[in-house]
Amino acid sequence: xxxxxxxxxxxxxxxxxxxxxxxxxxxxxxxxxxxxxxxxxxxxxxxxxxxxxxxxxxxxxxxxxxxxxxxxxxxxxxxxxxxxxxxxxxxxxxxxxxxxxxxxxxxxxxxxxxxxxxxxxxxxxxxxxxxxxxxxxxxxxxxxxxxxxxxxxxxxxxxxxxxxxxxxxxxxxxxxxxxxxxxxxxxxxxxxxxxxxxxxxxxxxxxxxxxxxxxxxxxxxxxxxxxxxxxxxxxxxxxxxxxxxxxxxxxxxxxxxxxxxxxxxxxxxxxxxxxxxxxxxxxxxxxxxxxxxxxxxxxxxxxxxxxxxxxxxxxxxxxxxxxxxxxxxxxxxxxxxxx
Numbered sequence: 001x002x003x004x005x006x007x008x009x010x011x012x013x014x015x016x017x018x019x020x021x022x023x024x025x026x027x028x029x030x031x032x033x034x035x036x037x038x039x040x041x042x043x044x045x046x047x048x049x050x051x052x053x054x055x056x057x058x059x060x061x062x063x064x065x066x067x068x069x070x071x072x073x074x075x076x077x078x079x080x081x082x083x084x085x086x087x088x089x090x091x092x093x094x095x096x097x098x099x100x101x102x103x104x105x106x107x108x109x110x111x112x113x114x115x116x117x118x119x120x121x122x123x124x125x126x127x128x129x130x131x132x133x134x135x136x137x138x139x140x141x142x143x144x145x146x147x148x149x150x151x152x153x154x155x156x157x158x159x160x161x162x163x164x165x166x167x168x169x170x171x172x173x174x175x176x177x178x179x180x181x182x183x184x185x186x187x188x189x190x191x192x193x194x195x196x197x198x199x200x201x202x203x204x205x206x207x208x209x210x211x212x213x214x215x216x217x218x219x220x221x222x223x224x225x226x227x228x229x230x231x232x233x234x235x236x237x238x239x240x241x242x243x244x245x246x247x248x249x250x251x252x253x254x255x256x257x258x259x260x261x262x263x264x265x266x267x268x269x270x271x272x273x274x275x276x277x278x279x280x281x282x283x284x285x286x287x288x289x290x291x292x293x294x295x296x297x298x299x300x301x302x303x304x305x306x307x308x309x310x311x312x313x314x315x316x317x318x319x320x321x322x323x324x325x326x327x328x329x330x331x332x333x334x335x336x337x338x339x
Contacts, residue, residue, distance in 0.1 A: 003076070004032040004316060011309030013040030015050050016284070018104040022053060022077065023288060023298050024317035026061040026107035027196055044070040049095025049121060053103040056089045056119075058172040060107055084113035091121030094162030096128035101168065107290050108170045109147045115170045123164030124233050126250050129281065131156070131166070132191070133246040138285050140244065144321070145289055146173035149182045156195055158250075159227020175293035177336075178286075182299070184241030185299075188213050190220035190266075192234040192261075194251075195227035201257045205234040208261035232257075235266050241308035269330040274301050274330040281333065283307050290336045291320045297335040299327070306335075315339070 004025075015038055038044045039071045046054070046069070048062050053273050054068050054075065062080035089100055097119040108115045123131040129138065130152040142149045148171035157164020190209040192202035202222045210219055213236075225231070232251030237244055247265035276285065279302040282306045290296035291314045303311075303324055310336075311322040323335045 001078075004030055004312070006032055006034040007036055008034050009036035009039035011018065011312065012306045013098065014306070016306060016310055017313055018050055018075070019053055019099060020288060020313050021317075022103045022168060023059040023106040024314065025077055026063070026079045027110060027292065028317050029079055030317055031076070033074070035074045035294070036073060037073050045073045046075070046093060048093045049091050049099055052089055052091045052095070052121070053100045056087065056100055056104040057107065057271040059087060060104055060125060065206070074151060082107045082111045083113055084108065084111035084115045086116045088118045089120070091162065092124065094122040094157060094159040096125045097121035097157065097166050098122055098129045098131070098134055098310045100124070101134070101166065102129070102285075105149075105168070105170065106292065109142070109149075109172055109175065110290075111170075111172050117168040117170070118135070118165070119166045119168070121157060121164060122159060122162050123153055123155075123166060124160060124231060129285065130233065130235070131164075133248060133281070134239070136237055136244045137282050139180065141286065143295060145175045145178050146172070147171060147175065149276050151229055156193075156225040156231065156233025157228040158195060158227055158229055161227070163228035175289055177293045177295035178290060178298070179296060180240060180242050180277045180298035183275070187239045187288050188215070189237040189239060190234070191223060191237070192216070192220070193223040193225050196230040197232055199224065201232055202234070203316070203336050204257040205261040208258050209236060209265060210233065212261070212265045232260070234238045234261050236264050236268050238268065238271070240277060243282070244283060245271060245277075245279045247271070247279070250330065254339050271301060276300050276331045280304055284310055286315055287311055287322070291318050294320065294338050297333060299331055299333050301330060302332055303334065
């Protein structure tokens with residue numbers, strides 16, 4: 001049996017390589033072996049969230065798996081047919097529930113029936129797509145492409161306690177190409193949230209964001225979230241005509257509320273300067289759906305190494321190629337072509 005061999009240390013060398021391989025292996029029926037899993041990370045190999053993702057996709061497609069254990073640097077994955085159904089996966093730590101979904105959702109978009117998912121773990125994590133981003137930015141675009149996807153954050157999960165939960169429903173449909181050319185007018189909606197911490201932290205963050213954006217004194221929203229542990233996040237939803245983008249920063253020990261708010265403002269400012277609809281992180285999330293649709297285009301900021309690594313891997317599973325064109329002023333266009 002032919003098996004696609006993947007070097008997990010190439011390019012960005014993180015967990016995205018594994019998640020994309022799992023998703024597209026299940027969709028295409030392509031077996032693969034990956035070595036050097038997360039080789040460029042300080043703790044290489046499979047951590048709990050990556051192992052949960054492996055086992056989630058394996059359950060969805062009845063795969064035969066070798067190497068699915070904590071710390072493993074190599075994995076062999078031989079998928080079977082994708083099966084719609086009811087699934088419940090728990091990371092067991094504050095590891096990202098959203099990254100488990102990133103691996104398991106694409107095959108279910110093309111399943112033979114609807115699915116219901118419950119995923120437990122971290123929902124408000126640095127270095128992974130948080131709940132507000134998934135709900136407001138990614139899921140609406142997936143729905144515009146054809147499938148019906150609904151995601152609800154039942155409970156927030158912050159690092160280190162975790163314990164958050166998503167409920168997701170999926171009604172499959174063929175994916176259609178998507179074009180995101182211009183963002184149009186933008187309305188900015190700031191939110192600051194705390195769990196088991198003083199509301200004053202979120203109030204200070206909102207004050208900084210309002211001042212930075214020139215918003216009125218009562219603009220935005222302060223939320224107290226139910227969660228097993230303490231946590232804080234501030235995000236700015238940029239509701240444009242073409243897309244909603246979400247820019248998030250997380251509170252942590254030793255960093256003032258004002259500094260956290262400034263991080264979210266800086267990320268928003270970088271996006272606004274380029275006059276594009278798609279930010280850095282959403283660009284990465286769109287590659288797999290557009291490749292499965294067989295086409296599409298969007299304008300974005302300079303593609304990260306993460307995005308470029310993901311594009312190169314996708315082209316090994318699917319008959320597509322990605323064209324990246326610099327347009328000036330910090331703007332780039334990424335177009336997916338059938339090859």
